[in-house]
Amino acid sequence: MVMRSRVLGCGTFLPANIVTNQDLEQRVDTSDEWIVQRTGIRSRHIAAEGEKTSDLAIAAATRALEHAGVPAGSIDCIVLATTTPDNTFPATATKVQAALGTKGFAMDIQAVCAGFVYAMAVADNFLRNGQARRALVIGAETFSRLLDWNDRTTCVLFGDGAGAIVLEAYEAKGDSTDRGVLSTHLHSDGSQYDLLYVDGGASSTGTIGHVRMHGQEIFRHAVSKLSAVVEEALVANGLESTDIDWMVPHQANRRIIDGLARKMKLSPEKVVLTVDRHGNTSAASIPLALGEAVADGRVKRGDLILMEAIGGGLTWGSALVRW
Known part of the structure; x- marks a missing residue:
């Protein structure tokens, strides 16, 4: 146990x-x-x-x-x-x-x-x-x-x-049929700090600042890093992408989400999307999408849910959760 x-x-x-x-x-x-x-x-x-x-x-x-x-x-x-x-x-x-x-x-x-x-x-x-x-x-x-x-x-x-x-x-029991968080996988790469940042802070400017972003570079990193961290989660639990019932991704960009789903050979019907109505809500985007899919009955007891996200830092990670 x-x-x-x-x-x-x-x-x-x-x-x-x-x-x-x-x-x-x-x-x-x-x-x-x-x-x-x-x-x-x-x-x-x-x-x-x-x-x-x-x-x-x-x-x-x-x-x-x-x-x-x-x-x-x-x-x-x-x-x-x-x-x-x-x-x-x-x-x-x-x-x-x-x-x-x-x-x-x-x-x-x-x-x-x-x-x-x-x-x-x-x-x-x-x-x-x-x-x-x-x-x-x-x-x-x-x-x-x-x-x-x-x-x-x-x-x-x-x-x-x-x-x-x-x-x-x-x-x-300790296997992939358990309910709950099966595993989480976290990464960061501080050398990419300047790809997405806020140009202010208490110890630098004394102001809040505004978001600055190199969108094309973020896009380039996103699909490769996310696909790797998703594979890491699957391997850690002895699972395949075909075992996933729902992907609940960070809702940043529809093209990134679609690109990752294609790379995983995951049906679009298995991807929870809210980016069209919510935009990118940063740390709130995954739980907002998850909450919607639970409320409308898509996510059911026993479903295997994949969560993944990439953000400034760069930081990225994945989680496998059985509902």
């Missing part, structure tokens, strides 16, 4: 304000056709003035607890992935902890778009090692606060939102 962490429930939250490509046509020199052709994005949700990352995270976490059917007081650990914390410190996760009334500890993880996979890996290890019994894993972003709305190459790509899952430790 081994300790694993299984998913008890999930929840999502999106700001009410929807910004379409047609809306952006009024702000910058772009077009719906240009955006859709290159990214697959048609609209995105943008947080209202005064709506903070913690607000989105609390709403998603509350729904995840309700879906799991467990009280907030039973949560020992909160791991919140975000690139857009409410404050430089303390961790936004502590705000979530105070609002929900959970016990134990709370911490933020910063791995940009790969943040949710990183956060799940951290929580999974806490649970496997007995340092917590139940954990809330959250991806939450108000990424719109980092955008230069005059930069048409970046402002059309991103959106805001939050998603959360509840994990619980349990004794499992």
Whole structure:
């Protein structure tokens, strides 16, 4: 027998304000056709003035607890992935902890778009090692606060939102038929730091700064690095791509997602897509897509789910989870 962490429930939250490509046509020199052709994005949700990352995270976490059917007081650990914390410190996760009334500890993880996979890996290890019994894993972003709305190459790509899952430790057999997190695989390459970054920070400029991105270089790295880390996860569990029921990818770019699916010989019907309606919500994109697929009944008990993401750093990773 081994300790694993299984998913008890999930929840999502999106700001009410929807910004379409047609809306952006009024702000910058772009077009719906240009955006859709290159990214697959048609609209995105943008947080209202005064709506903070913690607000989105609390709403998603509350729904995840309700879906799991467990009280907030039973949560020992909160791991919140975000690139857009409410404050430089303390961790936004502590705000979530105070609002929900959970016990134990709370911490933020910063791995940009790969943040949710990183956060799940951290929580999974806490649970496997007995340092917590139940954990809330959250991806939450108000990424719109980092955008230069005059930069048409970046402002059309991103959106805001939050998603959360509840994990619980349990004794499992130790093979690929177990429920829960089968394995997580994390990587980073700091030599690619400047491909996607924000040109500001507390110790450099004293300002927040804006997103700067070398899109073609990111695209070039994405499919190769993601296909390698997906293969790593499959090999680690003695599985094939044909065993995957659902791929829930980071929702950055439709062409990247399609390219990876083709490389894996995975049917498009097995890929959960929200990028057209959510844009790139960074650390929130995987749990938002997962939550939608669970809510509409696509994901069922026993399904094998592949999650993968790549983000600034560069950071990337994958996870295999049996629902």
